[in-house]
Amino acid sequence: RTFRLVAPNQVRLWAGQVDYDFPWKKSKWSVGGTLSTVQTDNTFSFFYVEENQREVKDPTRSNQFDFEEMILASYVRWARKWKKWDLQGGVRWEQTYAEGLLSAATYSSDSRVNRRYGNLFPSAGATYEVKPGTSWGVLYSRRIERPSYASLNPFEWPLDELTYQKGNAFLLPQRTDNLKFSCTHAYQLTISFTYSYVHDFFAQVTDTLAGNRNFLMERNLADQQV
Numbered sequence: 001r002t003f004r005l006v007a008p009n010q011v012r013l014w015a016g017q018v019d020y021d022f023p024w025k026k027s028k029w030s031v032g033g034t035l036s037t038v039q040t041d042n043t044f045s046f047f048y049v050e051e052n053q054r055e056v057k058d059p060t061r062s063n064q065f066d067f068e069e070m071i072l073a074s075y076v077r078w079a080r081k082w083k084k085w086d087l088q089g090g091v092r093w094e095q096t097y098a099e100g101l102l103s104a105a106t107y108s109s110d111s112r113v114n115r116r117y118g119n120l121f122p123s124a125g126a127t128y129e130v131k132p133g134t135s136w137g138v139l140y141s142r143r144i145e146r147p148s149y150a151s152l153n154p155f156e157w158p159l160d161e162l163t164y165q166k167g168n169a170f171l172l173p174q175r176t177d178n179l180k181f182s183c184t185h186a187y188q189l190t191i192s193f194t195y196s197y198v199h200d201f202f203a204q205v206t207d208t209l210a211g212n213r214n215f216l217m218e219r220n221l222a223d224q225q226v
Contacts (some may be wrong), residue, residue, distance in 0.1 A: 048127035198224040
């Protein structure tokens with residue numbers, strides 16, 4: 001049987017940022033804040049194409065998922081050069097508000113997404129210059145990776161007769177703590193050792209609990225070390 005899929009995706013972005021740099025007590029300071037919002041309209045329409053080329057929409061395989069996310073952030077950074085040392089440090093706070101609504105013919109218990117969470121992101125680093133061109137350094141930072149908006153859409157759409165794809169409305173972002181040691185020699189050779197610890201690592205898995213069909217979806221599996 002012939003069918004056609006129509007899946008337009010509209011994304012609206014707004015962002016604003018304020019930064020201020022100033023010297024204080026032999027150090028350089030930076031403070032600032034950001035505000036960003038994202039609004040997405042995800043429409044998925046499934047049509048059967050009849051022999052006369054007439055298209056009939058199947059409401060059970062069609063949906064609309066509206067998602068809006070707002071992120072408020074503020075930060076402070078510090079840097080200072082002291083003798084042979086280059087020192088830096090900082091902290092960033094992010095507060096996230098997200099809300100999504102799934103409109104579909106089939107009821108789903110996770111059709112509404114409503115999340116509020118905050119995250120603190122510290123960073124620090126130190127570099128020691130042994131001689132011109134040769135230095136040792138250590139750097140720590142925390143980063144965040146958010147799932148795609150399509151990954152949050154809880155609608156089920158078929159890939160074939162036995163396999164469906166489904167978003168996870170409760171998927172959390174993954175946060176990574178990074179630690180790096182490095183040595184640079186004569187501006188030419190750099191040797192480094194890095195370690196990363198990922199909290200709430202997410203990946204696509206195959207869910208077979210339904211028995212008669214499989215679901216491909218992303219889940220927060222565990223923590224990951226690299």
